[in-house]
Amino acid sequence: AEELIRQGLRLVSGGTDNHMLLVDLTSLGITGKDAEVLLDEAGIACNKNLIPFDPRPPRVTSGIRLGTPAMTTRGCGPEEMRHIARLIVRVLRAGREEAVIRQAREEALALCRAFPVPR
Numbered sequence: 001a002e003e004l005i006r007q008g009l010r011l012v013s014g015g016t017d018n019h020m021l022l023v024d025l026t027s028l029g030i031t032g033k034d035a036e037v038l039l040d041e042a043g044i045a046c047n048k049n050l051i052p053f054d055p056r057p058p059r060v061t062s063g064i065r066l067g068t069p070a071m072t073t074r075g076c077g078p079e080e081m082r083h084i085a086r087l088i089v090r091v092l093r094a095g096r097e098e099a100v101i102r103q104a105r106e107e108a109l110a111l112c113r114a115f116p117v118p119r
Helices: 002-006 032-041 078-094 098-114
Strands: 020-024 047-049 063-067
Touching (some): 002 078, 032 047, 032 078, 078 098
Antiparallel strands (some): 020 063, 047 063
16 A cells, blocks of 8 residues: 555555555546456456446546455565556556557566465
8 A cells, every 4th residue: 555655656545454445536537447447457356346426427427446365365575566556557557559458467477486376
Protein backbone atom coordinates (compact mmCIF):
# COMPACT_ATOMS: atom_id res chain seq x y z
CA ALA A 1 0.00 0.00 0.00
CA GLU A 2 2.76 2.43 0.94
CA GLU A 3 4.56 2.03 -2.37
CA LEU A 4 1.39 2.61 -4.39
CA ILE A 5 0.82 5.82 -2.43
CA ARG A 6 4.48 6.80 -2.85
CA GLN A 7 4.07 6.28 -6.61
CA GLY A 8 1.18 8.77 -6.61
CA LEU A 9 -1.90 6.56 -6.50
CA ARG A 10 -4.77 7.20 -4.11
CA LEU A 11 -6.04 4.35 -1.99
CA VAL A 12 -9.69 4.77 -1.08
CA SER A 13 -9.04 4.09 2.61
CA GLY A 14 -5.77 6.05 2.63
CA GLY A 15 -3.90 2.80 3.29
CA THR A 16 -4.80 -0.72 4.31
CA ASP A 17 -5.68 -2.51 7.50
CA ASN A 18 -5.93 -5.94 5.87
CA HIS A 19 -4.98 -7.86 2.73
CA MET A 20 -7.22 -5.86 0.36
CA LEU A 21 -6.56 -2.52 -1.33
CA LEU A 22 -8.97 -0.37 -3.32
CA VAL A 23 -7.10 1.90 -5.74
CA ASP A 24 -8.69 5.03 -7.22
CA LEU A 25 -7.49 5.33 -10.83
CA THR A 26 -9.04 8.69 -11.69
CA SER A 27 -5.68 10.50 -11.50
CA LEU A 28 -4.30 8.20 -14.20
CA GLY A 29 -7.23 8.67 -16.57
CA ILE A 30 -7.71 4.92 -16.95
CA THR A 31 -10.82 2.91 -16.17
CA GLY A 32 -10.90 -0.06 -13.85
CA LYS A 33 -11.99 -2.22 -16.78
CA ASP A 34 -8.97 -1.21 -18.88
CA ALA A 35 -6.61 -1.51 -15.90
CA GLU A 36 -7.87 -5.04 -15.21
CA VAL A 37 -7.12 -6.06 -18.82
CA LEU A 38 -3.66 -4.43 -18.91
CA LEU A 39 -2.58 -5.90 -15.59
CA ASP A 40 -3.86 -9.34 -16.61
CA GLU A 41 -1.72 -9.12 -19.76
CA ALA A 42 1.22 -8.31 -17.48
CA GLY A 43 0.50 -11.36 -15.31
CA ILE A 44 -0.90 -9.40 -12.37
CA ALA A 45 -4.37 -10.29 -11.11
CA CYS A 46 -6.82 -7.62 -9.99
CA ASN A 47 -10.51 -6.83 -10.28
CA LYS A 48 -12.18 -3.69 -11.53
CA ASN A 49 -14.08 -2.17 -8.63
CA LEU A 50 -16.35 0.77 -7.99
CA ILE A 51 -14.97 3.50 -5.75
CA PRO A 52 -17.19 5.63 -3.49
CA PHE A 53 -19.31 8.04 -5.57
CA ASP A 54 -17.92 6.46 -8.75
CA PRO A 55 -19.16 8.38 -11.82
CA ARG A 56 -18.56 5.35 -14.03
CA PRO A 57 -20.96 2.42 -14.39
CA PRO A 58 -20.29 -0.90 -12.58
CA ARG A 59 -19.12 -2.59 -15.78
CA VAL A 60 -16.42 0.07 -16.25
CA THR A 61 -15.48 1.50 -12.79
CA SER A 62 -12.86 4.02 -11.68
CA GLY A 63 -10.96 1.66 -9.41
CA ILE A 64 -9.30 -1.70 -9.00
CA ARG A 65 -9.17 -4.06 -6.06
CA LEU A 66 -5.87 -5.74 -5.24
CA GLY A 67 -5.16 -8.47 -2.72
CA THR A 68 -1.92 -9.71 -1.23
CA PRO A 69 -2.69 -13.35 -0.21
CA ALA A 70 -1.45 -14.93 -3.45
CA MET A 71 2.02 -13.47 -2.91
CA THR A 72 2.26 -13.67 0.89
CA THR A 73 1.34 -17.37 0.68
CA ARG A 74 4.34 -17.79 -1.62
CA GLY A 75 6.59 -16.10 0.94
CA CYS A 76 6.98 -12.68 -0.65
CA GLY A 77 8.03 -9.97 1.76
CA PRO A 78 7.99 -6.17 1.82
CA GLU A 79 10.62 -5.71 -0.90
CA GLU A 80 8.80 -8.01 -3.32
CA MET A 81 5.53 -6.21 -2.57
CA ARG A 82 7.18 -2.87 -3.36
CA HIS A 83 8.45 -4.37 -6.63
CA ILE A 84 4.94 -5.55 -7.53
CA ALA A 85 3.51 -2.12 -6.71
CA ARG A 86 6.06 -0.49 -9.02
CA LEU A 87 5.13 -2.98 -11.77
CA ILE A 88 1.45 -2.13 -11.36
CA VAL A 89 2.08 1.60 -11.61
CA ARG A 90 4.43 1.19 -14.58
CA VAL A 91 1.83 -0.81 -16.53
CA LEU A 92 -1.03 1.54 -15.68
CA ARG A 93 0.95 4.62 -16.70
CA ALA A 94 2.17 3.01 -19.94
CA GLY A 95 -1.27 2.03 -21.19
CA ARG A 96 -1.07 -0.15 -24.31
CA GLU A 97 2.74 0.01 -24.68
CA GLU A 98 3.46 -3.63 -25.50
CA ALA A 99 7.14 -3.45 -24.51
CA VAL A 100 6.24 -2.24 -21.02
CA ILE A 101 3.59 -4.94 -20.60
CA ARG A 102 5.99 -7.63 -21.84
CA GLN A 103 8.76 -6.50 -19.46
CA ALA A 104 6.36 -6.35 -16.52
CA ARG A 105 5.09 -9.85 -17.34
CA GLU A 106 8.66 -11.18 -17.40
CA GLU A 107 9.33 -9.61 -13.99
CA ALA A 108 6.06 -10.96 -12.58
CA LEU A 109 6.88 -14.45 -13.85
CA ALA A 110 10.38 -14.20 -12.37
CA LEU A 111 8.84 -13.41 -8.99
CA CYS A 112 6.52 -16.40 -9.32
CA ARG A 113 9.47 -18.65 -10.14
CA ALA A 114 11.48 -17.27 -7.22
CA PHE A 115 8.52 -17.75 -4.86
CA PRO A 116 6.69 -20.91 -5.97
CA VAL A 117 3.35 -21.95 -4.52
CA PRO A 118 4.05 -24.01 -1.37
CA ARG A 119 3.22 -27.72 -1.53
